[in-house]
Amino acid sequence: MRIKLEDLHKSYISENDGKKSKIHAVDGVSLDIPENTIFGIIGKSGAGKSSLMRLVSLLEKPDSGAVYYGEERVDNLSKRDLIFQRRKTGMIFQNFNLLSSRTAGKNVAYPLEIAGWPKAKILPRVKEMLSLVGLEDRINAPISTLSGGQKQRVAIARALATEPSILFCDEATSALDPNTTRQILSLIKEIQQKMNLTVVMITHQMEVVRDACENVAVVENGHIVECGSVKDIFTNPKTQTTRDFIKNIATEGAKRENGEETIKWSRESGSFILHFVGRATEKPILSMMSKEFDVTFNILAAGISHVQGEEVGYMEVDIVGKDEEIARVVEWLRQNDVRVQKK
The missing domain is CATH 3.40.50.300 (P-loop containing nucleotide triphosphate hydrolases)
Structure with missing residues (x-):
């Protein structure tokens, strides 16, 4: 229904120390x-x-x-x-x-x-x-x-x-x-x-x-x-509250009994959060990116989950380079089915 x-x-109406609010x-x-x-x-x-x-x-x-x-x-x-x-x-x-x-x-x-x-x-x-x-x-x-x-x-x-x-x-x-x-x-x-x-x-x-x-x-x-939809919310959260919920899953650093695993090896957060959906999880995206553009990158956390029967990868990265080159990278990633969020 x-x-x-x-x-x-x-x-x-809440009362605290005799004051009602x-x-x-x-x-x-x-x-x-x-x-x-x-x-x-x-x-x-x-x-x-x-x-x-x-x-x-x-x-x-x-x-x-x-x-x-x-x-x-x-x-x-x-x-x-x-x-x-x-x-x-x-x-x-x-x-x-x-x-x-x-x-x-x-x-x-x-x-x-x-x-x-x-x-x-x-x-x-x-x-x-x-x-x-x-x-x-x-x-x-x-x-x-x-x-x-x-x-x-x-x-x-x-x-x-x-x-x-x-x-x-x-x-x-x-x-x-x-x-x-x-x-x-x-x-x-x-x-x-x-x-x-x-x-x-x-x-x-x-x-x-x-x-x-x-x-x-x-x-x-x-x-x-x-x-x-859960898949859209997971891969493209629009509010900080939602990002916090997803981050708590993605960076808990513990191996799950169903085989899923997320690893976080830095206390720092990456400047970009990448979500890989479907076929993008199988591609060497970052390797391709480094050959295509004049940037360097550092992976701070990564993992994979299964959402509504589809694999969704999660990654926190720093991308270092000139602003215009980083902008080109972000557009290229999106064209390759990677959803990008700048922190």
């Missing part, structure tokens, strides 16, 4: 989230992404603006209609929010009981959902006996039990280790395709956006500062 946001505003957590956000896709909303702590999620998921009402699910406006529904509408959506949380007094199966059954499903249909649905997330043999397991990854799988099964058309994920992988995070993201992608869901992922982890999402919106100070 398509989600459309029109000029959303939400403010809160107004915080504009969501400040004029308009956004179009396509149906049947995984859409990421990323921002730093305090950027307003969680407040935006609460408005999109109908947990709170905006001060002004509108939220549409499909063609229907849903932010102004009556209390009764709002309850029914919420049942058409699922939610996955960072800390699982499972009931410790219930088994895995009974946790999945809980929203079905609340929704008034006939008892005869609940158990088959519970088994179906646990099978979907690979936990069919854990139906009677107490929650305390499950690992973090298994708990999140139960939470996913519970969120999907009532057959929602929209799934919200609020920092759903933040409490998991990297390997389990990749498994959960892979599971969400698989389920999204099987069930034709619209998935909205709130996160502060650019790795999550890179590995799971098709499109992303970057939030800062309650505004959307950048929005587009």
Whole structure:
């Protein structure tokens, strides 16, 4: 189901040392989230992404603006209609929010009981959902006996039990280790395709956006500062906030378990950031450049990632030479499918 946001505003009153101030957590956000896709909303702590999620998921009402699910406006529904509408959506949380007094199966059954499903249909649905997330043999397991990854799988099964058309994920992988995070993201992608869901992922982890999402919106100070396909955002970020997110991935200097590696051997940052897309990753671009132009270059960091099934190379370099020659180099690089940013 398509989600459309029109000029959303939400403010809160904060009190500090007896002084009250107004915080504009969501400040004029308009956004179009396509149906049947995984859409990421990323921002730093305090950027307003969680407040935006609460408005999109109908947990709170905006001060002004509108939220549409499909063609229907849903932010102004009556209390009764709002309850029914919420049942058409699922939610996955960072800390699982499972009931410790219930088994895995009974946790999945809980929203079905609340929704008034006939008892005869609940158990088959519970088994179906646990099978979907690979936990069919854990139906009677107490929650305390499950690992973090298994708990999140139960939470996913519970969120999907009532057959929602929209799934919200609020920092759903933040409490998991990297390997389990990749498994959960892979599971969400698989389920999204099987069930034709619209998935909205709130996160502060650019790795999550890179590995799971098709499109992303970057939030800062309650505004959307950048929005587009993940590949375009990764290879041509337009704001410093987005560049910082990407840089944190590209220069972390650690080998990833899936074979990707980024190496940074200088504390200094290069004067240019180069992104190599597709076939450009296979060409000896810098060697060709040094033969073509009267410049020298120094590589300070480099690595490669896989974004939406395509290889994207990252490199920080200094290019030294006359200004007019550097300008020619930059134009030549762009003609050879290298996206160039000057720092």
